[in-house]
Amino acid sequence: MANLKAIKKRIVSVKNTGQITKAMKMVSAAKLRRAQENVVAARPYAGKLGEVLERLAKSQESDPSPLMVKRDGGRALLVVVTSDRGLCGGFNANIIKAAERFIKGRSGEFKEITLLTLGRKGYEFLRNRHTVRKHHGDVFSTLSYPTAALVAREIIEGYLAEEYDEVFVLYNAFRSVMSQDITLEQLLPVVPKAVETEEQAVEYIYEPSKAALLDELLPKHIEVQLFKALLESVAAEHGARMTAMDSASKNAAEMIGKLTLIYNRARQAAITTELMEIISGAESIKG
Incomplete structure (x- = not known):
């Protein structure tokens, strides 16, 4: 008995x-729908802003902006985006492993690699193993564009002060409920990609000057790219938790x-x- x-x-x-x-799955499903809508809305804007920036940078004749100049200092900042909560499968573990691979694999390229963590899970694991320059733990509780812009401006200020010479962001990009892609992007310096031949043939009239527009758009571009990365990570987190x-x-x-x-x-x-x-x-x- x-x-x-x-x-x-x-x-x-x-x-x-x-x-x-079952209850957690239903909650994550509801949150995923809203997060997915935010990601879908942000992607075209971020892409178009990048295209405008690339076209401006390619056609500019004056000295490039400090945010576009590649330096040889050899100090890198890696922005690691994880979640504040667990119970989402390998979502956080995969990003942490990718961060450690980046540090180990590129230690010969950079003389110093420091971290900026967004999300409690990544900070708790990495703080005792690597140099965490700063941690933002309240980003996802009130995620908004002003919050992301505040972090982006902090990164820009550190770059202009030559505290580091290159900035990368590592996050989970949302593809589907079952799939999240680990994504590494370079935030600084901003390196324009090649513009299509058809677009090069089109002439644009800029008001004010190209240099003034670049000075305005470059910080905005970094803010938007970081905000998009955070939105992607939130949607990927809810998808991973729903699956788990x-x-x-x-x-x-x-x-x-x-x-x-x-x-x-x-x-x-x-x-x-x-x-x-x-x-x-x-x-x-x-x-």
Whole structure:
């Protein structure tokens, strides 16, 4: 009987856990829809701003902006974007592993690599293993463009003060509920890509000057790219948590089935034993 009570108690415990994972899956599904809408809305704006910036940079004749000048100092800043909460599968572990691969793989290229962490999980793991220059732990609780812009301006100020010479951002890009791509992008210095031949043939009139527009658009470009990375990470986090909780719910259902089978077998064995004892006692009385 003691064994039956223990099995029954475990079945109840697994059922309660399954209810929690199902609820967490539903919450993540609701949050994912909103996060996905934000990502889809941000991508075209970020892409178009990058195109305008590239065209301006290619056609500029004066000295380039300080945010576009590559320096040889050899100090890098890696912005690592993780989540504040767990229970989302390998979402955080994959980013942390990618950050450590970056540090190890490019240690010969840079004489110093420091970190700026966004998200509590990454900070808790990396702070005792690598140099964390700064941590922002309240970004995702009130994620908005002004919040991302504040962090971006802080990064820009450090770059202009020559505290570091290159800036990279590492995050999970959202592809689907089942898929998140680990993405590494260079934020600073801003390196314009090649513009299409058709676009090069088109002449634009700029007001004010190209240099003035560049000075205005370069910080805005970095703010937008960082904000998009944070939106991508949030959507990817909810997708990963939804998948993880769905898997946990299925595992709980399978475990309940196995435990129920064990319970029924143990109960049947106990009943059979009691019947045998009763029959043996009756036979002994007759004898």
